[in-house]
Amino acid sequence: MRIDVVTLFPEMFQGFLEGSLLGAAQKAGLLDIRLSNIRDFATGVHRQVDDRPYGGGPGMLLMPGPVVDCVESVLADAPASQPAHVAMLTPAGRPLTQQVAEELASRERLVLLCGRYEGFDQRVCDTLAADQISIGDYVLSGGEVAAMVVIDAVARLLPGVLGDEQSAVDDSFSGTDRLVEGPQYTRPREFRGLRVPDVLLSGDHGQIAAWRHKQALAATSRRTSPTTGQPTQTS
Ligand code: 4H4
Numbered sequence: 001m002r003i004d005v006v007t008l009f010p011e012m013f014q015g016f017l018e019g020s021l022l023g024a025a026q027k028a029g030l031l032d033i034r035l036s037n038i039r040d041f042a043t044g045v046h047r048q049v050d051d052r053p054y055g056g057g058p059g060m061l062l063m064p065g066p067v068v069d070c071v072e073s074v075l076a077d078a079p080a081s082q083p084a085h086v087a088m089l090t091p092a093g094r095p096l097t098q099q100v101a102e103e104l105a106s107r108e109r110l111v112l113l114c115g116r117y118e119g120f121d122q123r124v125c126d127t128l129a130a131d132q133i134s135i136g137d138y139v140l141s142g143g144e145v146a147a148m149v150v151i152d153a154v155a156r157l158l159p160g161v162l163g164d165e166q167s168a169v170d171d172s173f174s175g176t177d178r179l180v181e182g183p184q185y186t187r188p189r190e191f192r193g194l195r196v197p198d199v200l201l202s203g204d205h206g207q208i209a210a211w212r213h214k215q216a217l218a219a220t221s222r223r224t225s226p227t228t229g230q231p232t233q234t235s
Contacts, residue, residue: 001030001105001110001158002084003032003034003111004035004036004074004111004112005033005114005151007036007038007114007142008037008039008062008114008116010036013033013144021155021162022151022152024161031158031161033151036070037070038062038067039066041066041067041073042066048063049066050062050117051063058118059118060117060118061121062120064124067113067121068124071113075111083109084109085104085107086113086130087111087112087130087131088124088131089113089150090115090119090120090133091138093131093132093133094131094132095133095134096133096134096136098172098173099173101153101154104154105154105158112147112150113143114143114147116141134146135150179213179217181216182216182218185197185200
């Protein structure tokens with residue numbers, strides 16, 4: 001999979017991309033992550049990329065020209081046979097869920113567009129007709145952190161990125177029931193008087209699976225909905 005990140009701050013991604021999971025995935029050729037700087041597409045002496053909003057109001061907006069030119073340059077840098085899914089990171093976007101991560105991981109190519117300041121000029125949205133994704137109902141100083149969240153959630157779903165022992169198949173929100181992972185235990189068998197449940201030491205895989213499913217159902221129903229504040233059942 002190729003992921004292009006369109007950003008004003010590519011330097012923010014250096015450490016993140018050299019980290020163990022993504023570094024190994026890129027070295028193994030499972031992932032090709034490229035960074036493009038919007039400012040490289042700014043014109044004029046001052047290479048301006050943002051400006052005040054028409055109609056007044058606080059803050060600045062990203063000007064449409066450099067952003068759209070940068071995205072179009074990135075899109076042109078690949079064979080037409082490799083269609084790219086363009087996603088803008090913005091609080092106004094659809095919520096990033098495990099299901100959305102799985103959908104994005106099925107794409108051959110992603111282009112992640114990082115917002116800054118007070119967001120994008122509407123004509124960026126109109127021109128690119130891009131997907132819009134939010135990592136949560138809060139406002140960040142930049143979409144770069146959101147892009148890192150998307151990259152991490154997507155990369156770990158790509159075949160070969162996680163070793164078998166780390167398979168994402170049993171993760172929370174995965175599978176058809178989308179349940180939250182229940183309690184998990186590792187050595188020692190007793191820690192400060194707290195023992196590992198006997199069923200997990202039994203070797204009876206049927207009983208263990210049944211116990212884990214029951215615990216996952218309980219953990220899922222204990223989760224409160226971010227909107228209603230009531231216990232929720234993931235679909
Ligand atoms: C975009 C800030 C839009 C404010 C931005 C607005 C997120 C998020 C984010 C920098 C950019 C912020 N990106 N999930 N949450 N004017 N990005 O906060 O719509 O309020 O993905 S605005």
